Amino acid sequence: xxxxxxxxxxxxxxxxxxxxxxxxxxxxxxxxxxxxxxxxxxxxxxxxxxxxxxxxxxxxxxxxxxxxxxxxxxxxxxxxxxxxxxxxxxxxxxxxxxxxxxxxxxxxxxxxxxxxxxxxxxxxxxxxxxxxxxxxxxxxxxxxxxxxxxxxxxxxxxxxxxxxxxxxxxxxxxxxxxxxxxxxxxxxxxxxxxxxxxxxxxxxxxxxxxxxxxxxxxxxxxxxxxxxxxxxxxxxxxxxxxxxxxxxxxxxxxxxxxxxxxxxxxxxxxxxxxxxxxxxxxxxxxxxxxxxxxxxxxxxxxxxxxxxxxxxxxxxxxxxxxxxxxxxxxxxxxxxxxxxxxxxxxxxxxxxxxxxxxxxxxxxxxxxxx
Numbered sequence: 261x262x263x264x265x266x267x268x269x270x271x272x273x274x275x276x277x278x279x280x281x282x283x284x285x286x287x288x289x290x291x292x293x294x295x296x297x298x299x300x301x302x303x304x305x306x307x308x309x310x311x312x313x314x315x316x317x318x319x320x321x322x323x324x325x326x327x328x329x330x331x332x333x334x335x336x337x338x339x340x341x342x343x344x345x346x347x348x349x350x351x352x353x354x355x356x357x358x359x360x361x362x363x364x365x366x367x368x369x370x371x372x373x374x375x376x377x378x379x380x381x382x383x384x385x386x387x388x389x390x391x392x393x394x395x396x397x398x399x400x401x402x403x404x405x406x407x408x409x410x411x412x413x414x415x416x417x418x419x420x421x422x423x424x425x426x427x428x429x430x431x432x433x434x435x436x437x438x439x440x441x442x443x444x445x446x447x448x449x450x451x452x453x454x455x456x457x458x459x460x461x462x463x464x465x466x467x468x469x470x471x472x473x474x475x476x477x478x479x480x481x482x483x484x485x486x487x488x489x490x491x492x493x494x495x496x497x498x499x500x501x502x503x504x505x506x507x508x509x510x511x512x513x514x515x516x517x518x519x520x521x522x523x524x525x526x527x528x529x530x531x532x533x534x535x536x537x538x539x540x541x542x543x544x545x546x547x548x549x550x551x552x553x554x555x556x557x558x559x560x561x562x563x564x565x566x567x568x569x570x571x572x573x574x575x576x577x578x579x580x581x582x583x584x585x586x587x588x589x590x591x592x593x594x595x596x597x598x599x600x601x602x603x604x605x606x607x608x609x610x611x612x613x614x615x616x617x618x619x620x621x622x623x624x625x626x627x628x629x630x
Contacts, residue, residue, distance in 0.1 A: 272333065273332055273333065275332045275334050275335050275619050275620075276618075276619065276620050277332075279620065327394075330394065330395065334615060334618065334619070335393065335396070337615060338393070338396055338399060338612060338615050338616060339395070339396060341608060341611055341612045341615070342396060342398070342399045342402075342417075342612060343421075344608065345402070345605065345608055345609075345612065346417055346418060346421040347421065348601075348604070348605055348608075349377075349418055350418065350421055350422045352367070352597070352598075352601060353367070353418075353422055355597065356587075356590050356594070358587065360512070360575075360583055361419060361424055361426075361510040361512055361517040361519065362517060362519075362526065362575070362580055362583040362584060362587075363583050363586075363587045364415075364418065364419060364422065364424070365415060365508070365517075365519040365521060365526070366583065366584050366587040366588060366591075367587055367590075367591055368414075368415050368418060368521060369521050369524055370587075370588065370591045371591075371598060372401065372411065372521065373458065374598075376598050376601065376602050377401055377402065377414070378401060378402055378403070378404040378609065379402060379403060379404050379606075379609040379610060379613040380404060381602060382404050383401070383404055383405075383406070384404060384405050385405075385406070385407060385458070385464065385467055385522075386405040386406070386407065386464060386468075387405070387406070387407040387410075387464060388405065389403065389405050389617065389621070390405070390406070390407070390410065390621070391616055391617070391619045391621060392409070393616070393619065395557070396616075397409055397410045397413035397414075398410060398413040398414030398415075398416070398417045398418075399414075399612055399616050400413075400616065401413075401414045402609050402612045402613055402616070403612075403613045403616055403617060404613070407462075407464060407522070408462060408505050408506045408507070408522040409428070409506040409555065411521050411522050412428050412429075412506045412507050412508045412519075412520070412521060412522065413428060413506070413555075415508045415519065415521050416428050416508045419508065419510050424510055424511075424512050425510065425511045425512065425563070425567065426508055426509065426510040426511070427508075427509050427552075427555075427556050427560045427561070427563070427564040427567075428506050428507070428508060428509070428552070428555035428556055429506070429507050429508070429509040429518070429547060429552050429555075429564070430502075430503035430505070430506055430547070430548040430549070430550070430551025430552040430554070430555055431503055431505050431506075431507060431537065431545050431546060431547055431548055431551075432494075432499070432500055432501075432503050432504055432505065432545065432546045432548055433462060433504060433505040433523075433542075433545060434491045434492060434493055434494065434542065434544075435463055435466070435491070435492050435493070435494050436460055436461055436463075436466070436489040436490070436491060436492070437489060437490045437491075437492045438461070438466065438470060438487060438488075438489050439487070439488045439489070439490075440470075440473060440477070440485055440486070440487055440488075441485065441486045441488065442477070442483050442484065442485055443484040443485060443486055444484070445484055446484040447484065447486055448484075448485075448486060448487075450474065450478045450479070453474050453478070453485065453487060454471070454474060456487055457470050457471060457474070457487070458524075459523050459524045459525070460489065460523065462505060462522055462523055470487070491542060501548075501550075502548055502550045502551050503548030503550065503551030503552075505520075505522070506522075506551070506555055507519060507520040507521075507522075507527070508520075508521065509564060509567070509568070511567040511570075514570065514573055515573045515574055515575060516529065516567065516568075516570070516572075516573060516574050517574065517575075518537055525539050525541070526539065526580060527539045527545060528574050529572055529574070530543075531572050534568065534569070534572070535547045547568070549565075552564065
């Protein structure tokens with residue numbers, strides 16, 4: 261009964277008001293504690309201040325530690341709209357008869373980077389406007405700007421809504437040291453260069469810098485360039501230990517799928533070490549459970565840990581490539597369906613985007629730059 265009353269109260273205010281109230285209570289607690297130290301020691305006054313300080317502190321903790329923000333009226337609206345989008349999206353999976361996680365991941369990537377999942381049909385790899393709403397990270401994609409924790413979040417939500425057990429998985433991914441060489445004749449088209457950057461560079465600042473450099477050298481100066489790279493460790497020891505990248509982990513029919521929609525890569529787990537992933541580009545991608553804990557609720561996290569203990573079984577590389585090729589063929593031959601999907605959902609995108617961006621930005625507990 262008390263919980264329902266609390267939800268009802270939260271549902272009468274918006275997210276920003278809830279956050280302001282929480283912050284005000286926190287600052288008031290500090291202010292009362294300082295005042296209690298500064299004023300002369302009169303027992304009645306001091307006791308009154310102590311009681312008020314404890315009351316405001318208890319109220320602050322109550323707002324901070326409960327899921328009250330999840331019940332505020334605008335968050336409830338965003339969740340309803342986002343769930344409506346997920347249902348609409350999964351109709352596409354049914355239309356194309358996609359059932360394997362690799363198939364679903366492949367079509368998701370195709371639509372994501374062509375803008376079919378974002379407002380104004382534009383998508384940019386950026387976390388500058390991220391709100392990082394708990395349980396709604398995937399909705400950031402619809403605003404047109406997102407990074408790994410949002411991209412993998414939407415794929416995870418799509419898989420779960422489609423009936424495939426999935427969770428976000430925190431990993432540590434090495435950085436790339438980039439070299440750009442000017443060539444005498446063309447070796448790569450601009451599209452090939454941009455695609456390489458999109459599928460390899462996940463550090464946001466490096467990504468933006470190299471993209472601007474390609475525009476400057478190729479478009480404005482008519483230069484032929486080549487990009488070479490070397491994998492290096494992140495200088496930030498905290499990111500190395502906690503994790504700096506988020507992917508989607510799916511578990512279906514006893515087999516595991518480690519899907520990285522940000523870098524368009526699929527990993528497998530090393531049989532010799534249950535906490536290390538690998539692919540053709542890198543053989544050492546450690547799973548980081550601390551960041552995985554932040555990315556998931558407690559129930560999903562515990563189920564993910566259970567599934568990871570059986571994670572060595574996976575499909576072969578040949579099966580994986582066959583799924584990817586067949587799905588891409590379906591996508592390329594049915595662009596009219598995607599165009600209609602975007603037309604049918606563009607107003608929904610506008611609505612979700614405006615509501616998400618109306619939430620004031622706050623600092624995330626664990627912020628990925630990839």
